[in-house]
Amino acid sequence: MTIAAPSPSPEAPLGGRAAHDVEIVDVTKRFGSVVAVDRMNLRIANGAFYSFLGPSGCGKTTTLRMIAGFEQPTSGEIMLAGQPVAGIPPYRRNVNTVFQHYALFPHMDVIQNVGYGLRQRNVGRTEELERAGRALELVRLTGYEHRRTWELSGGQQQRVALARALVNQPTVLLLDEPLGALDLKLRKEMQLELKALQQEVGITFVYVTHDQEEALTMSDVIIVMNEGRILQEGSPTELYERPVDTFVANFIGVSNPIKGKVTAFDAATHRAEIESAGGLRIAGVVTDRAARPAAGTEVTVAVRPERLRVDAAGTPEPEGSGWVSVPGRIEQGTYLGEQTEYRIATDVVGELIVRRQNAAGAAQHVGPGDAVVVRWQEEANLVLVD
Amino acid sequence: MSAPALAGESAVGRLASAPRRPQLDRGGIAVEVWLRVQASLVYAFLYLPIAIVVVFSFNANSLATIWTGFSVNWYPTALANSVVQNALANSFIVAIPNAILATLFGTMAALGLQRVPRRVRIVFDAVTYVSIIIPEIVIALATLVLYATGFGFIEDTFGIKLRFGHVTIIAAHMLFNTSLVLLLVRARLSGMDRTLVEASADLFATPWRTFRQITFPQLLPGIMAGFLLAFTFSFDDYVITTFTSGPGSSTLPLWVFGQVKRSVSPETNAVATIMLLFTLAMLFVGQFLLLRNSRRTQGRGGAGMAGMIAEQR
Ligand SMILES: Nc1ncnc2c1ncn2[C@@H]1O[C@H](COP(=O)(O)OP(=O)(O)O)[C@@H](O)[C@H]1O
Numbered sequence A: 001m002t003i004a005a006p007s008p009s010p011e012a013p014l015g016g017r018a019a020h021d022v023e024i025v026d027v028t029k030r031f032g033s034v035v036a037v038d039r040m041n042l043r044i045a046n047g048a049f050y051s052f053l054g055p056s057g058c059g060k061t062t063t064l065r066m067i068a069g070f071e072q073p074t075s076g077e078i079m080l081a082g083q084p085v086a087g088i089p090p091y092r093r094n095v096n097t098v099f100q101h102y103a104l105f106p107h108m109d110v111i112q113n114v115g116y117g118l119r120q121r122n123v124g125r126t127e128e129l130e131r132a133g134r135a136l137e138l139v140r141l142t143g144y145e146h147r148r149t150w151e152l153s154g155g156q157q158q159r160v161a162l163a164r165a166l167v168n169q170p171t172v173l174l175l176d177e178p179l180g181a182l183d184l185k186l187r188k189e190m191q192l193e194l195k196a197l198q199q200e201v202g203i204t205f206v207y208v209t210h211d212q213e214e215a216l217t218m219s220d221v222i223i224v225m226n227e228g229r230i231l232q233e234g235s236p237t238e239l240y241e242r243p244v245d246t247f248v249a250n251f252i253g254v255s256n257p258i259k260g261k262v263t264a265f266d267a268a269t270h271r272a273e274i275e276s277a278g279g280l281r282i283a284g285v286v287t288d289r290a291a292r293p294a295a296g297t298e299v300t301v302a303v304r305p306e307r308l309r310v311d312a313a314g315t316p317e318p319e320g321s322g323w324v325s326v327p328g329r330i331e332q333g334t335y336l337g338e339q340t341e342y343r344i345a346t347d348v349v350g351e352l353i354v355r356r357q358n359a360a361g362a363a364q365h366v367g368p369g370d371a372v373v374v375r376w377q378e379e380a381n382l383v384l385v386d
Numbered sequence B: 001m002s003a004p005a006l007a008g009e010s011a012v013g014r015l016a017s018a019p020r021r022p023q024l025d026r027g028g029i030a031v032e033v034w035l036r037v038q039a040s041l042v043y044a045f046l047y048l049p050i051a052i053v054v055v056f057s058f059n060a061n062s063l064a065t066i067w068t069g070f071s072v073n074w075y076p077t078a079l080a081n082s083v084v085q086n087a088l089a090n091s092f093i094v095a096i097p098n099a100i101l102a103t104l105f106g107t108m109a110a111l112g113l114q115r116v117p118r119r120v121r122i123v124f125d126a127v128t129y130v131s132i133i134i135p136e137i138v139i140a141l142a143t144l145v146l147y148a149t150g151f152g153f154i155e156d157t158f159g160i161k162l163r164f165g166h167v168t169i170i171a172a173h174m175l176f177n178t179s180l181v182l183l184l185v186r187a188r189l190s191g192m193d194r195t196l197v198e199a200s201a202d203l204f205a206t207p208w209r210t211f212r213q214i215t216f217p218q219l220l221p222g223i224m225a226g227f228l229l230a231f232t233f234s235f236d237d238y239v240i241t242t243f244t245s246g247p248g249s250s251t252l253p254l255w256v257f258g259q260v261k262r263s264v265s266p267e268t269n270a271v272a273t274i275m276l277l278f279t280l281a282m283l284f285v286g287q288f289l290l291l292r293n294s295r296r297t298q299g300r301g302g303a304g305m306a307g308m309i310a311e312q313r
């Protein structure tokens, strides 16, 4: 589909696009005494799906609004397609937004909504209708041209909002929790659709969400934020498998925290040996590449529930080296369909949460009250220095 | 997005919007009946006088209070009366410019107040409300005094002699009507979704184009309601009009009152009935336009004109 093939934006320097669609350089935004965004540095590359992920109030919307031009940074600089945009109003930025509640114009029908941006740029009537028509085709709303927007379902309104933004071929498309108002099933569908759409049109998407699963499903790059700061930036795999601190480890997925002290740190392999409060000696990689924890540093070792296995007490240790074994007792088993979640009380490391796939043949006869051994391989240990 | 999803949504909507009435026992039914009788009596009380005026406008007898038979003759008689014609023309000459100007000024003031800091706005809001509840007779007297002294001053200093007439009535009516329009448009503005304006700017519209294409269409129902109310107020106002009219500028209400002082004739009743029908027609048109528009603008002001007014808290 040619409609949204990335074209050089008006701001792009001669000879093609800048390497980065958006650059955020040392940007701080204050509202009175509230610091909504705190010295943020970020570069957003061409054509990828980026997500800002963080709890409510952490400054995601504010960041988006600064990119769109609705807010001005208190300090620092924002560049779009390589050009600084300080003082340039939203209507002169080649950026479009999909608003959380769609913000469709109620007194216009669907095609008028979609063609709105083109009309402001004085594209001719024929071209406007043609491009708007193709945008509707892209979001699979052909045939809805003359519907009233309030007659459409939530999902359809969402698509109109998308088409209305994409038809302008923006340098970046900003989306502020656009699926928040939809029910769960529709949200899942739209997540996949959005991802496919982004790949089809090749426009850079910057997506805001507080839902980690949504971010994991769609993003090429996730930027985890808290209290106005970026904690970590990386691919979904990187964030899940190598979270830099406990906030990220707990925000993305679930993890079992084991508190302990560093006894030795090897800078070459970036591994640390730890003695837990309960006396368990374990080793693991320190996830934060910048950290050099000295002996005695308090750390948290995080282990993902699906990396743990539960064996009946007395089962011999599996083959291979690097197994950690902790005896315990099952307190609760919750059947979750495709998997079962166990809560296991241990003397050494407190309560552990274990998730086991209910695959064929996986049935093991363990239930509440049974004595068990929880085992995992050392490579599952994530040493978090906070 | 799919048809089943749509059907599901509306089914849920229907369930939610149809709460079951509680079952009543006998005592409950008695109370219910009595409450309805009461309400009917109140409405009868409200509309009985009007009903009588309308009925007696069809009285064949020239003495309005004695019914002798049915006749529609008073209507052509009234409309052929050159004094009535004159008064009717005056009413329009006053009401139309008044409604146009009040709507224009009220809308401008409402837009201006939108971006003012909250504290300042509260003061202006208070001033607006007060100007609406000030007794009409006080406004009438105040404007009369202002005109009298002002005209005297102008004559003394510039030698220009100003007279009471249509312009003085229009200006006095606008005191009340501008505030009324202001309130209606303010309600509309504050109920408007701010993100629509942002969405428009996001889609490359300059502030002026945003106003023209988004803000103004959203305000239109409020502006129309304001226009119609301003017109009807001016059209049937008596108190302010008597104080500020001059020779030859008598409006229909003034003529009616002049008639009543002598004796109530069916002709007067006919004129009153015509005014009543005209006002109702205006209200009906306004209500219709508002309802049609409110469906387009996210169901706000669903109760039409009455809703617009009730939204003023
Ligand atoms: N216009 C504003 N005035 C004052 N405070 C604001 C404004 N916008 C945002 N904030 C504050 O800035 C912080 C970040 O808000 P926001 O960016 O909306 O967070 P998020 O989108 O991540 O939920 C919050 O504490 C919020 O209260």
Ligand SMILES: [Mg+2]
Pocket: A057, A060, A061, A062
């Ligand atoms: Mg937000």
